[in-house]
Amino acid sequence: MTKHSIEIDFSENIEINHPKCIHGPTLLFHSSTSKFFACSACRDRQECDIFIPYEKRHEKKSKKIIEQHEKEYEKFKEYIQIVQKNRKKFNKQRDIHYCYTCSTLFSENEQSDHIDHKYTESLNRQQLRQPCQYILQPLENKRSNAQFFFSQTFIDYLINEIILKTSWDSIICIGCPTIFENLQCFNLKKKFHSYLLDYDIRFCSFYSSKQMLIYNMFNGHIFSNKKYFQEKFLSIIKNCLIIIDPPFGGFHRALSYSIDKLFQSYEINRNLILFNPYFLEKWIIDAFPNLKMLDYKIEYTSISSLNLCRGKKGSPVRMFTDICPSKFPPLDDINYKYCFECNRYTLLTNQHCFQCQSCTSKDGLPYKHCLLCQRCVKAERIHCNTCNVCHLPNQCMNKTNKRKHSLSDNRKKRRKK
Numbered sequence: 001m002t003k004h005s006i007e008i009d010f011s012e013n014i015e016i017n018h019p020k021c022i023h024g025p026t027l028l029f030h031s032s033t034s035k036f037f038a039c040s041a042c043r044d045r046q047e048c049d050i051f052i053p054y055e056k057r058h059e060k061k062s063k064k065i066i067e068q069h070e071k072e073y074e075k076f077k078e079y080i081q082i083v084q085k086n087r088k089k090f091n092k093q094r095d096i097h098y099c100y101t102c103s104t105l106f107s108e109n110e111q112s113d114h115i116d117h118k119y120t121e122s123l124n125r126q127q128l129r130q131p132c133q134y135i136l137q138p139l140e141n142k143r144s145n146a147q148f149f150f151s152q153t154f155i156d157y158l159i160n161e162i163i164l165k166t167s168w169d170s171i172i173c174i175g176c177p178t179i180f181e182n183l184q185c186f187n188l189k190k191k192f193h194s195y196l197l198d199y200d201i202r203f204c205s206f207y208s209s210k211q212m213l214i215y216n217m218f219n220g221h222i223f224s225n226k227k228y229f230q231e232k233f234l235s236i237i238k239n240c241l242i243i244i245d246p247p248f249g250g251f252h253r254a255l256s257y258s259i260d261k262l263f264q265s266y267e268i269n270r271n272l273i274l275f276n277p278y279f280l281e282k283w284i285i286d287a288f289p290n291l292k293m294l295d296y297k298i299e300y301t302s303i304s305s306l307n308l309c310r311g312k313k314g315s316p317v318r319m320f321t322d323i324c325p326s327k328f329p330p331l332d333d334i335n336y337k338y339c340f341e342c343n344r345y346t347l348l349t350n351q352h353c354f355q356c357q358s359c360t361s362k363d364g365l366p367y368k369h370c371l372l373c374q375r376c377v378k379a380e381r382i383h384c385n386t387c388n389v390c391h392l393p394n395q396c397m398n399k400t401n402k403r404k405h406s407l408s409d410n411r412k413k414r415r416k417k
């Protein structure tokens with residue numbers, strides 16, 4: 001399957017052979033006409049503009065661009081180390097403040113450095129353990145970095161109804177700091193170990209490298225010290241739950257490649273829960289064929305300019321998982337029903353179709369079965385005999401195409417005369 005007919009080439013070792021930008025190794029993309037290296041995390045060239053045509057990668061001009069980007073990459077890695085080092089100072093201190101302008105913790109005697117800055121004062125241990133809850137706002141300035149924090153109701157559901165009821169010895173949270181911090185504060189360390197993998201450097205002020213790594217989920221690159229993670233975490237765990245909340249615009253195949261790479265030298269049984277909008281289902285299943293979509297609407301707290309989560313249909317975000325759907329109790333007692341045919345809970349509005357043998361609604365609104373299309377379609381669509389698919393009334397794509405065809409046909413006929 002192709003997404004805008006661009007494929008990603010994973011044949012080379014990306015850590016060694018691909019140029020790096022501030023987001024780590026680039027990916028090698030190819031279409032029928034071109035092959036090039038570009039940023040793994042940002043599709044928007046305004047955010048990260050690295051672009052190296054494959055056949056020109058050894059040319060002087062390309063080398064200069066690569067050099068510039070690799071400098072940025074090194075600077076970012078150095079900055080991570082500075083923040084991590086700074087954090088250690090605060091292990092035993094009492095009066096700890098957080099500066100939003102500098103994204104750093106500081107102590108009483110450093111206050112003069114932050115005089116005109118926006119900061120919050122005297123943080124207690126609880127607040128430091130749960131920075132998403134008490135200190136930080138979700139990032140929303142950039143499309144690739146847009147964060148959504150899960151609602152507390154959903155986090156409690158996930159922990160109490162799913163995580164605590166199954167026997168994973170470890171939970172890896174990728175791009176979902178709110179879930180991670182709640183796992184930490186439940187103080188469940190005896191039951192399982194949890195780790196946060198995230199690209200957001202702000203968390204380095206709150207967590208050590210024994211708790212988190214700076215990580216890009218689209219190339220699998222680890223920016224911070226990974227010794228503890230690999231030697232004391234991955235080499236010990238046996239049954240792991242991976243929870244991933246990727247940005248909506250990410251490359252799912254790249255994500256799937258990164259997850260496999262993370263685990264490649266270890267024998268670990270793993271389950272996956274991935275959050276993404278229902279309308280990306282086919283890309284997700286293409287990259288992760290074992291996943292199934294649950295139709296629970298996942299709520300977030302953030303009020304973002306990019307917030308897609310507040311349409312009339314409610315949140316479009318769903319869970320995709322390889323855990324048996326029957327293990328997921330309903331999110332609430334009002335909006336869900338149990339389908340005995342599917343052996344899972346689904347939205348009340350999602351009626352079971354005996355022809356398709358499943359509860360077929362994707363967006364939470366009613367669907368109906370079309371005998372001619374041989375599948376379920378949105379209830380407001382009508383089967384069109386012109387193009388032989390179901391679509392909204394007056395939205396036939398064939399009509400406009402047909403007119404063009406008949407015009408050119410006429411021209412041909414005229415020419416023949």
Ligand SMILES: [Zn+2]
Pocket residue numbers: 021022023024039040041042048049050
């Ligand atoms: Zn980049």
Ligand SMILES: [Zn+2]
Pocket residue numbers: 099100101102103113114117118
């Ligand atoms: Zn400051």
Ligand SMILES: [Zn+2]
Pocket residue numbers: 339340341342343351352353357358359
């Ligand atoms: Zn059903």
Ligand SMILES: [Zn+2]
Pocket residue numbers: 353354355356357360368369370374375376
């Ligand atoms: Zn059907």
Ligand SMILES: [Zn+2]
Pocket residue numbers: 370371372373374377382383384388389390
């Ligand atoms: Zn139809």
Ligand SMILES: [Zn+2]
Pocket residue numbers: 384385386387388389391395396397398
């Ligand atoms: Zn039509």
